[in-house]
Amino acid sequence: MSYHAFLGGEKFRFSSLKQVLAYASPYRTGDELAGVAAPDPLQRIGAREALANIPLRTFLDEVPVPYETDEVTRLIIDSHDTTAFAPVAHMTVGDLRDWLLHHETDGATLAALAPGLTPEMVAAVSKLMRNQDLVSVARKITVRTAFRNTQGLPGRMGSRLQPNHPVDSLPGIAASMLDGLLLGVGDAVVGINPASDNMANARDILHMLEGVRVQYDIPMQTCLLTHVTNTLQLMERNAPVDLVFQSISGTQEANAGFGISLSVLSEAHMASQSLGRGTVGTNTMYFETGQGSALSANAHHGMDQQTAEVRAYAVARAFSPLLVNTVVGFIGPEYLYDGKQIIRAGLEDHFCGKLMGLPMGCDVCYTNHAEADQDDMDSLMMLLCTAGINFLIAVPGSDDIMLNYQSLSYHDIQTLRSLFGVRAAPEFETWLAAHDLIDARGRMRVNSPDILARMIPCDD
């Protein structure tokens, strides 16, 4: 079906809903790479005008990837909740944008709406929103999840401690982990990207993480970010698996590129549920996503990268995850060129994830071949904190020495806690206080030899 809009006496015509969505997206290199970006800024605004007038119901009929050949489309259509959709069923995309911003549209309303929205509707409305709109609406939404502590409570912000090491050295990982814990980071998860997929190595890391957690009785969860099929094997062999990790994407073909399908995710979800390791909750899945992954796998089906990204959130929400985060700047400048594009994408991903009902976090990051630096990361972390993000990722001194990119520093989490008054998960905060790691105002004590010596009595 074709769509059109009139602007300034000129008629703009679009060949499909997919094209309206792609043209309406803010400029980014990945869409240009895919050949789906608006050819010029006028057509971009024309597409936004056309998009604003499209009824939400249209998205249930015109899907960007065929139902017959794509299991993600089938998941989206088959799980669509018409009752939840009812309050907005009569609206256009433009109506929805304004309605989301109304004072009367509160967090409870949005939570009830989530199962009624498809990813394409959510992507569409985000394209009609400015950065401040993405922040304002996301801030209304609370998504609470739990395992050994509670994530997503109002006034709280979690953090993932990422102590990677280039050759998975256990003492190296432990040293980076200790640094993070002393800086109050890690309530969302201590999550390691292994350099190696060796199974014995994976088991060793999991046992080390478990050892630290048990020794210090820390109310947190740990995770080894290896392929879901590896984690299935590790669970079979009784390794201490808290969370099952997997990178996911928005089409069946892109997920096949990751070596996964909905059925293998479902198998892993069930296996992790049966372990019963959570103490205050049962959310056991951890997903990472990022704009550009579908195109990177040559499986974007002509969609713009932001629309494809939100479809990954439909995959995520089918498994009630504890944590989901976009790895926003990791993919590189061919998808998100500079600080401006990374910041916009980070705000879009957070907003869209929250509107879909996900416990959304972010890896605020960039690579050395992108036109970005730590100032851009400062801006994005403060914006996301204002938007009420569930958690952020932090590494020692912003420098991930295994994956060779820059994220936030443990210290940045402290800065955000002070600036915005956001606190760690309550169970974890109690642990920090019990070990006298925070002062009377909730600030992390400046590292001193006695704290280090108290936590690690002997240097072995």
Next chain:
Amino acid sequence: MTDDPPVSWQSLRARTSARIGLARAGNTISGAAVREFQFAHVRARHAVSATLDARRLNLPQPCIEVESQAADRAEYVRRPDLGRQLSAAGRERLPHGQYDVVFVIADGLSAMAAERQGAAVLAVVRPLLADWRIAPLVVAHRARVALGDEIATCLGARCVVMMIGERPGLRCAESMSLYMTWNPHVGMRDSGRNCISNIHGHGGLSAMAAANSLAWLLKTARMRGYSGVNLKDETCIIEHGAGQDQKAVATDGREE
């Protein structure tokens, strides 16, 4: 208000090159550490723009040089699709034959990595493959991992090993990855590859260890007839941090 890092952080720093135990100023990092970080960032940015010079590889045997369809470094960074396709001239320089494996030294995002590590790995792995028909070495400019698929197809090789510079980091701008692909073909998925990453001389995997892992992967792939996520590394690690080191790509979306 700053605080010097305590002495005991020294011993912890010997275990990792991560930026741990940094001196603080209030919540954040001390000015000296911030400036050092900015210096490292600029250096890494320089590594991205460097180009690969085959003469500096000091190769014992002649090589064939090819380039992708990306015209220069700037286009290479923005257009990965062009970096995955051989230039027409490059294609003509690859004579078709019958080979078991072709090794490709490629610049990727750090030409320096390929220069420092590529020849070293090759020197160790070649003697371990005595009964293999090894194609002439290819040096590829402005190359992405998938360029190797087309190179292997042109040469008639059953397997390709891309030895490619990783995106430069702050601690190390010369880290190399090996991507081994059995039965490579144009348009194949990354889940069909196996990867050995972080090969460098600053606490990374040594060329020797990488070459041994690679030989294991090659022999196992030849035996089973496939590579990728289903080929899991079951070798035991003798000494932690010094043993086998591989990861299947696209398992965490953090490739290249």
